[in-house]
Amino acid sequence: MKKILLFLSLFYGSTAFSQTVANTPPDIVHCNPNVFMDSAPPVDLTQQTPLILGGLNPSMFTVSYYESEADAEASVNAIPQPEQYTVPAIVPGYVTIYARVENNNDESYMIVNFTVTDVSLYAMEPTLIVCEGYDVPELNIGEFYSEPGGQGTIYGSGTIVPQFTHLYAYAEYEGCILEFDFIAQPDFVHFDGPLEPLTGCDENMDGIALFNLASLIEGINGNNQWIMVTFHQTYADAEDGVNAIATTSAYQNILPYNETIYVRKYDGTCHSVTSLELIAGDCEGASVTGMVTYDLGSNECNTGAVGAPGLPVSFNNGITNYVAFTDSNGNYGFVNVPELEGTLTVGQGGTFPFTTTPGSYTLSPEGEEQGYNFCLSAEDNSTNISVTMVPMGNAIPGFDAYYQLVIQNTGSTPAGGTITITFNDASLTFNSSSPAMSPSGNVLTYNFAQLMPFQSVTAAINFTVFTPPTVNGGDILEFTAALSGTDDIADDNVSIVNQTVVNSYDPNDITVHEGAFISPEQAEGYLHYTIRFQNEGNGNAINIRVDDMLDDNLDWDTFQPVASSHNMQTMRTGNMVQFYFNNINLPYTDADEAGSQGYISYRIKPVSNIAEGDIIMASAGIYFDFNPVVLTNTTTTTVQTAASAKDFNNTAFVVYPNPASGTVSILAENLTGEADVVFTDVLGKKVLIAKVAGNTNSIDISSLHSGMYFIRISTEGKSSTQKLIIK
Template sequence: MEFVISKDQWVFENSTNLYNGAEPIYNPNLKYICCSDKNITAIKSKLNSLGIQNCEVNSYCTFTPGSIFYSLIGNNILDVDNNGCDSNDVKIPNVKFTITGGTESGTLIANSSGSYFFPFQTGTHTIQPSLENQTHFTVNPTSYILSPPFSQNQYIQDFCFTPKDVISNIDLSISPKSPPARPGFNAQYSIVITNTGNQIENGIINFEFEGTKMDFVSSDLAPTNQSDESLSWNYIDLLPYETRKFNVEFRINSPFDNPPINAGDELVFSCNTTNHDFTLKQIVVGSYDPNDKTCLQGNAITPEMVGDYVHYMIRFENTGNYAAENIVVKDVIDTSKFDVSSLQITDSSHEAWARIKGNVVEFIFEKIELPFNDEENDGYITFKIKTKPNLDLGAELKNEANIYFDYNLPVLTNEAKTVVAIPDLIHDETETAHFEVFPNPTANTVGYLSSDLVYKAEVFSIDGRLLQSSLFPGNEIEVKHLPDGSYVLKIYTRNKVQVGRFVIE
């Protein structure tokens, strides 16, 4: 037996059997156990005591409790005309709910449809909705209490959000699509605009790109204006909490163009509207892992950005031979660096909802049925989260995620690293030189000498693939995880990039 689906009645017996109250089941090759969240710790402990390795235990085979449960469903409605919520009004996507009491305390973020479905087991639960700028809205009712005795299995409650004053606020973001930017190839980007105020908005999106490094190819939405390094689009009647998005495509310079673009180079895109701006910094790659995590602000943020939102994108790809029914992206947030309560979903490739317990965030693509053919097997989630306001210069924001495809072991993404740095340390490189690394050959670390502060070190394969990047690494970096072979090391100081070669054996 490789898979076990539990509905709370499974217990271990002896050393290699799982018992369900009827007969023991021999299971030396267990790979996956699905059970209720409350049983995960006990089952993992038992597996460990039995010496059973590489068996994944989670609750992701279903997203409703295994035993008797009660549910609350409804819609999140925006009172656009300020006369009470009715059929003429619109739904609000990704509303956040705080759940207290009972067995399901935490935070739930509804999906992008504007509807919600929350299952609960025994106990009294208080469900309270909120928006990002909640102080500028009234909500009716302010909360809903689900408590025993339960006379029915399902309860219905809509929440009506009404603007109570005037606030104009637009969110903009730019997200790279798959595949990412590669020298000589086309790359696509999504521009996402969301009205997070409470007024109907009209305006212009101004988009700037590095025209010497790329050529504009196309846009889903025809630009209102266009130049060699900029594009603009009008938006009209953008409702509160309405999101619109469109794609733009560029051809990235090859290593033989002028200027040449190589793996490891950085591309910068920016967009702005009346009261918001956004900058995407993207590293060009030679090859890529389809399951990865990226900070869209790049490898560094300035001290002025501390306490504000940073944006992350987690991409996934079904590389199996059958459609993935459910996908969960699990992200453990460092609460010493981030304010978990500020997290907001900004975009997703498919309909998704999220739950947050403590510092664990789970983005759930339920019944996604993600195909396995190359044209349709990609997906992503993007979110924003505020950093803590007291981060010091040099503080690192480090994070990675696990991606669960149905009953398989999770796929671990890379670790996304962003450092708080002063602008002088992150401006464009102006000089390239060669230097020696030591010891060479090496097995564990490589060192180098520099009279200037090294703010970034990168290791490339001989064919130009970026393998690792370290911010403020000191005078050496660890390379023991890399296989034997020849490598290129680039170190970045204030106005110089130095290149060296080394061998691991």
């Protein structure tokens, strides 16, 4: 680093010649904070002229300035611009200037001298050391401090400042008090120290709790989406950026009571790691339970009332809106809500054709609050039948595939009708259904009787998938279930299933019925999801909880549970949905293979401003009692026009597994020739480029850190993009 020199200039003494009289001026002390400079600023020497002449007529005398007495005596080498004199760096401490006063009417002159002390405070520009911080520069005098006026912590030259820091330079010298400041603002990530401990609710007092790590991300990255935040169980994994915790919204500690995990920030170039202590502690929240029933007997639900399933009940305390959904019997429940006053209501906004008695409750929950019941009565006559077709398992070539048709009356008047189910009879053989359906070619017809409000009916359907080469892994089986007739709300009258044929499968998975691609028109309606789980342990599962973090491209307020294999409680807070199966007592696979399985089906709409090219992701974490979480796959749905989704030169592609590690496979349907594959990170930076040819290709991704990436495959001027999670 170039050193900054302090220049002090001094003039003194007096020599008289002839009869000319000159006064010795006072010394000059020039106080100057110059921030980042490597030389002293100019000094105006002519400020001394009036003082030297005193009362003499300036028109009769000439004053000139010199850097040596000899030059002044000889009247040579006068300083050319004394009003902009730069102190030379030749004499540490001071500079002497000689003033020659000449009488314009005769040859008499007189020489005086004075001292100039230039006290300048400055430093070189600070140096940024990539991924470390700013190197505090050297000052010519004084020190850098953390507070103005020479107060606070001293930052010596060479100190590395790794984060946003306000530095104050301060010096006192020769009567000068000098100060300037600047902000060191490194453009990379840095943790100042360990994060504040995070406490989770230990409901069973066994030292195990759930922690919503995802809730910390915005505070960690300052809401800068280009800074990736990941959580890891070991410091080494965090440093290397591998083996990130996948289910950040519902992490269950491995070590009882206290566990330390590690948090990593990464901005595409630099990273920083710190620790986070997880504490399984007491549950500070309250619980609220109740029941919602429908008044069939017009007697305020005193007799003849039926439970109203699938309705959202909201508890809003002005800070957070918690939403619980009624189960098949109309029961609802909130757990661990803050003990703050809030309002309890039932409803679905403008599409809710019922009134409730009471209209709402105002309560400050404390401990266990029970009996907050609502009675529904019809506000107007509304006919609304919803239709959902649910895959009950995977479709495998040569094996049976099972589906369930769920029909619900969500209106306020009794209604019946006809459902037609269209399937591809070139890929499937219809075997049976219960209740019986009328087959005709590739169409099944099902007539259902009058359903009362909140009543539902289900039908089981069985097909056999054709064997290869007719049906192969990666093929799509398409189903459409549609209501015939008129309905007041039409956006839930049609259910579309696009199911990918697989050769092997994980029994714990999530699927989106509409498939990997939807059109912008489809994006205006519901997406239907099914989460399947199976107890593959060696004992019955007493309690099961399933956590699902809804994507930002989904309208969370349109979330509705549709069906489940067992009675469940559902609670939504923001985009976090939790499904509780308490006392399910689910058998394990070896004891009862068929009974060891369960499922959840729900529907939700994309956000209203979703655009072509946007991607919706979904995954879930399944907890069997106190065992570690079982993670499902991640399913993606991309909004594309029919041309880009289907006519992508017959190269629509599937990425699997997802999440992946080590390698990832790309299945491109009927790809002719080569296609370019580009992996980009969340910052848009290309991190891996490859080429694929043929239907199935494997790509080595071991060089990529854990996190989210985008895969873009392009050929013949057309392209398609999908998300990939790397574990």
